[in-house]
Amino acid sequence: MTTGVKMQHASAPLRRAGTGLALERGEVATACRDLYRRGWMPGTAGNVSVRTGEGIVISASGRAKGTMSRQDTVVVALDDGRPLHGESERPSAETSIHLAVYREVPEAGAVVHAHAPYATTVASGPGAAGQVAFDDWELAKGLGVPDPSRVAVPVFANRSDVPRIAGDLVAHLRAAPGPAVPALLISRHGVTTWGRDLTEATNRLECVEMLCRLVLLAGGTAAHEQEDVL
Numbered sequence: 001m002t003t004g005v006k007m008q009h010a011s012a013p014l015r016r017a018g019t020g021l022a023l024e025r026g027e028v029a030t031a032c033r034d035l036y037r038r039g040w041m042p043g044t045a046g047n048v049s050v051r052t053g054e055g056i057v058i059s060a061s062g063r064a065k066g067t068m069s070r071q072d073t074v075v076v077a078l079d080d081g082r083p084l085h086g087e088s089e090r091p092s093a094e095t096s097i098h099l100a101v102y103r104e105v106p107e108a109g110a111v112v113h114a115h116a117p118y119a120t121t122v123a124s125g126p127g128a129a130g131q132v133a134f135d136d137w138e139l140a141k142g143l144g145v146p147d148p149s150r151v152a153v154p155v156f157a158n159r160s161d162v163p164r165i166a167g168d169l170v171a172h173l174r175a176a177p178g179p180a181v182p183a184l185l186i187s188r189h190g191v192t193t194w195g196r197d198l199t200e201a202t203n204r205l206e207c208v209e210m211l212c213r214l215v216l217l218a219g220g221t222a223a224h225e226q227e228d229v230l
């Protein structure tokens with residue numbers, strides 16, 4: 001994963017002046033390509049970011065995720081999302097959601113958004129009003145929550161005004177008691193997860209996608225009645 005990054009040694013700077021952060025840019029691009037290969041970022045769908053000392057590095061908007069390179073990333077400020085390095089690329093259309101996570105969850109170091117099919121299907125079903133609860137699924141432990149025996153992932157309405165989705169997320173995170181479940185679903189759209197780094201955020205994405213797949217295989221109900229606890 002870091003092979004291309006190592007090539008960006010200080011003696012071989014990026015061609016564009018003042019762009020910096022080659023390691024983080026490379027990580028974001030690599031994650032996009034990997035998730036594209038899994039079929040979770042079809043076409044230009046999906047976006048990835050990591051927190052940096054000065055803000056975040058995020059995928060540029062509208063780029064084909066299967067051929068992402070470091071140049072297809074933008075560094076933006078944490079407070080208002082303004083590009084910090086004078087780059088002309090537009091940051092992801094979903095930058096406001098990424099920024100909401102970083103602002104509300106101090107330990108979040110990476111955010112991944114994908115159009116993974118099973119998660120999107122579960123988020124769009126009639127039983128997914130407000131949240132999808134995963135009860136007594138072993139794999140829920142992969143989300144790193146204190147009580148994996150019942151994990152409720154919030155489901156937000158899809159809106160063309162993306163900052164409104166970010167606003168819904170902020171309201172949810174502030175209202176939720178205890179540590180937040182590091183995932184959200186957007187109805188008829190996709191799934192977003194976060195973690196301390198890209199590895200953790202991506203692992204959690206895999207867990208949510210597989211949990212949703214298992215739920216569908218089990219008959220379409222995320223929650224069920226059972227005495228046993230994990």
Ligand SMILES: CSC[C@@H](O)[C@@H](O)C(=O)COP(=O)(O)O
Nearest residue numbers: 044045046047061062063092093
């Ligand atoms: C292929 S359309 C998908 C977009 O509308 C959006 O949901 C998405 O995931 C990618 O947006 P982007 O602005 O490229 O980060």
Ligand SMILES: [Zn+2]
Nearest residue numbers: 045046113190
């Ligand atoms: Zn999307």
